Structure formats: C-alpha cells, structure tokens
Amino acid sequence: MSVPLLKTLEECADWSRTVEPYIPQLYLLPRRINEVLAGRDSLLDVYTQTNPLISGFAISIVLGAIFLVVAEINRNYSQVDRAWSILPTIYIAHFAAWARLSGIPSQRIDAALLFSAIWSTRLTFNYWRKGGYGVGHEDYRWEIVRQYVPKAVFHIFNWTFISFMQSILLFLIAAPVYIILLASHFEPGLQTYDIAAISIELGLILTEYIADQQQWNFQNAKHQYLKSAKVPSGFKRDDLDRGFITSGLWSHSRHPNFAAEQSIWFVLYSWSCYATRNAFSWAAVGPSFLILLFQGSTWLTELITAGKYSEYREYQRQVGMFAPTWFTGYKVRPNVAPKIIRTSELAKKIEAKEKQKQK
Known part of the structure; x- marks a missing residue:
C-alpha cells in the first residue's frame, strides 16, 4: 500500500x-x-x-x-x-x-x-x-x-x-x-478544531494583508512626496521624512507581515499535531526551518535599512522584530536625530522651484 x-x-x-x-x-x-x-x-x-x-x-x-x-x-x-x-x-x-x-x-x-x-x-x-x-x-x-x-x-x-x-x-x-x-x-469529516484552525489561518492572512497594504500605501505616499514635495492626504510630513513606516500594525511590530507569514505555517503544523493527539512530530522541520530563514533574511533587511535611515535604530529599540513589546506603539523621542534629511531637503528644493515658476 x-x-x-x-x-x-x-x-x-x-x-x-x-x-x-x-x-x-x-x-x-x-x-x-x-x-x-x-x-x-x-x-x-x-x-x-x-x-x-x-x-x-x-x-x-x-x-x-x-x-x-x-x-x-x-x-x-x-x-x-x-x-x-x-x-x-x-x-x-x-x-x-x-x-x-x-x-x-x-x-x-x-x-x-x-x-x-x-x-x-x-x-x-x-x-x-x-x-x-x-x-x-x-x-x-x-x-x-x-x-x-x-x-x-x-x-x-x-x-x-x-x-x-x-x-x-x-x-x-x-x-x-x-x-x-x-x-x-x-x-x-470536519471537526470543531479544524474549523478553529481555518479561522485562525484566515485571521492571519487578513493580518498579513493589512500589514502589506499599510506598507504599500506608505511607500506610494513617500514616492509621491518625493516627486511633488506635497504631503498626500492622510499622511504627515515628519512620517514621510522619516523614510519608513511606524504607524498601524508597524507601530507594534517591525515586520507584522513576516510575523503572520511564519505563524500561518506554524498553525498548520499545530493543526496536524492536534489532529493526531501529539505534542510534536517530524513535520515541525518545515515551520522551524522557515522561522530560521526569516530570522536570517530579516536581519539582513534590517541591517540595510538601519544604514539608510538614522531613526531606524531607535525604532528597533522600541518595537519588537515580530512580537509586540510595547502596547502603546512606537513613540518618537524628541532627541532623535532628524529623519532622512535627504528626503526633506529634496522636497524643499522641489517646493521652492514650484514657487519660482508660479512667480
């Protein structure tokens, strides 16, 4: 067989x-x-x-x-x-x-x-x-x-x-x-815990969608701001000057989309354990390897990001990589160095040029 x-x-x-x-x-x-x-x-x-x-x-x-x-x-x-x-x-x-x-x-x-x-x-x-x-x-x-x-x-x-x-x-x-x-x-047939597992999975997919959409909206607003020097509706100049998103789900987790992605496959593994009345099994290899992969790739991503944005290390200090560490979310400290000077300077130059054209 x-x-x-x-x-x-x-x-x-x-x-x-x-x-x-x-x-x-x-x-x-x-x-x-x-x-x-x-x-x-x-x-x-x-x-x-x-x-x-x-x-x-x-x-x-x-x-x-x-x-x-x-x-x-x-x-x-x-x-x-x-x-x-x-x-x-x-x-x-x-x-x-x-x-x-x-x-x-x-x-x-x-x-x-x-x-x-x-x-x-x-x-x-x-x-x-x-x-x-x-x-x-x-x-x-x-x-x-x-x-x-x-x-x-x-x-x-x-x-x-x-x-x-x-x-x-x-x-x-x-x-x-x-x-x-x-x-x-x-x-x-479908058991109660099967339905519970599916509900959790769909909730995690929704979380991942919200996080990615927030990131997408922020990046589009930032690029629009760089081109026109005008702050898009719903955004603040200081946030766009910072260069990276710190609002929404991103104020509680530096990578909420990554956290949801890892959880999706860990929940599938947990579902198989519950279905067979086992505390663990050989199938843990997949989600464990995935978590290790995300640890390495996220470390590299953040290393690059911290080199681009001066405020990112303060963001790292306050906000957990995947799991939230502060319930209040990210708070900008007054003594933090200016955020992405290049962005704000470029925006001001573009704005000045537009004023000259209008004259």
Whole structure:
C-alpha cells in the first residue's frame, strides 16, 4: 500500500510508520517514470501507487534543479521567489487530489486547501504589484550579498540553499497536510478544531494583508512626496521624512507581515499535531526551518535599512522584530536625530522651484 494501515490517531504522526517505510519509493521513481515514458506503465498508476509525501518531495527536488539551471543561465537568483506564493498550495492540492483518487475522505484536506488558495492569491497579487514578475527582477538583497561573498562561494550557496533547500522548504511547510490526510481515516469529516484552525489561518492572512497594504500605501505616499514635495492626504510630513513606516500594525511590530507569514505555517503544523493527539512530530522541520530563514533574511533587511535611515535604530529599540513589546506603539523621542534629511531637503528644493515658476 502507498499509505500505512494504522491503528490509532497517534500513529499518523509516527515517522517510523508513515514516512520511513516509503523512502525506497523515492529511489524507484526515476525508473517508474521511464516506464511511463516507454509506454509500459500508466502515469496515473505510478501517481496513486506512490506515497503522496514521497512524490511531493520528489517534485520539490526536480523543481530545485530547474530553479538552479534557470538562475545560473540568467544570473538571476530570485527564481524561487517567483514560485514562493504558489508552490505550497500546489502541494496541498496534490494531497487533496491523491486522497480523492485513493478513496480517502478529503474534506479536511480541502479545508486546508481553501485557506492556502486564499493565501496564494493574496501573496501572489502583492508580489506582482511590487514588480516581482517583471523581466529581470531580482531581490535587491542578493546583489548586496554578492558584493561581500566570493563568486565561487555564492554559486555554491545557490546550488545548495537558494535553489534546492528553499524549494524543499516550500514542500515541507505543506507536509503537515499529509498527517491530516492519514488522520482522515479515523475522523473523516470536519471537526470543531479544524474549523478553529481555518479561522485562525484566515485571521492571519487578513493580518498579513493589512500589514502589506499599510506598507504599500506608505511607500506610494513617500514616492509621491518625493516627486511633488506635497504631503498626500492622510499622511504627515515628519512620517514621510522619516523614510519608513511606524504607524498601524508597524507601530507594534517591525515586520507584522513576516510575523503572520511564519505563524500561518506554524498553525498548520499545530493543526496536524492536534489532529493526531501529539505534542510534536517530524513535520515541525518545515515551520522551524522557515522561522530560521526569516530570522536570517530579516536581519539582513534590517541591517540595510538601519544604514539608510538614522531613526531606524531607535525604532528597533522600541518595537519588537515580530512580537509586540510595547502596547502603546512606537513613540518618537524628541532627541532623535532628524529623519532622512535627504528626503526633506529634496522636497524643499522641489517646493521652492514650484514657487519660482508660479512667480
């Protein structure tokens, strides 16, 4: 069988029973795919006869190889970024499709797919409007990293982490759905805690949306201010001169969108634990790796930001990176150095030129 026969809910999260026995299927997959290409086997049979966790993991490896080749050919290392908002949902859809084809109740997996599809739609739109899918677009941080890392070392970094490990990570954060799939043998319908988990997920997606929208509005207002020297409605000159947002959710967390993103996948993992009556399981690898990734990438982002804006270190002192530390939010101190002098000076020059033209 492509999934184990289990006796208890707790066994659904047991690595030795639900994962380890199927690892050999990973090594047999290339041969079976060759059989399909030669017309001696059916792709549908290969798909249903292969454990869904193993086939999903295999897909992530193949995609990692594709990301690697495309990145090296184009010398653009944001290939995984373009697929980031889509792949977890595709993997969950894979679990849902496999369950249906195998006659396993899929109602709970469909519920996970629902929140993931909403997550994908929102994040894909946000990435698109920031120009992420534009030809040649690359995360600005890679260029900075390349300035400090030898070329050979950076290529090794791409061959290991950027292309392959990130690709696998996008599968691992969706992997808890495999445990929920196995648990559906015992509890096929939606349970109260399933509905609670979905509600929390949707709340986190809403939080992420609000944070990104606040950032988007602020950045647009700042760029408009730089061009015209006029303060857009709803904003203050001092805030725009500062150069970075400190209002709304951003007054309580320096990265509320990142905090919500990490929480979304940790809640999915917690959902799988609750569904199997386990305190923890092997599926913690995905969200744990994601949290570590955000720690590193956020540190680099803030290092760059602190170098651009004089007030940012005071903002760091008052406001937590992810979790709030002050209930009152960010407060500007009177002795803080002027904010982004370059911005205010440029605005004044533009304003002076407009007055001269009017004369």
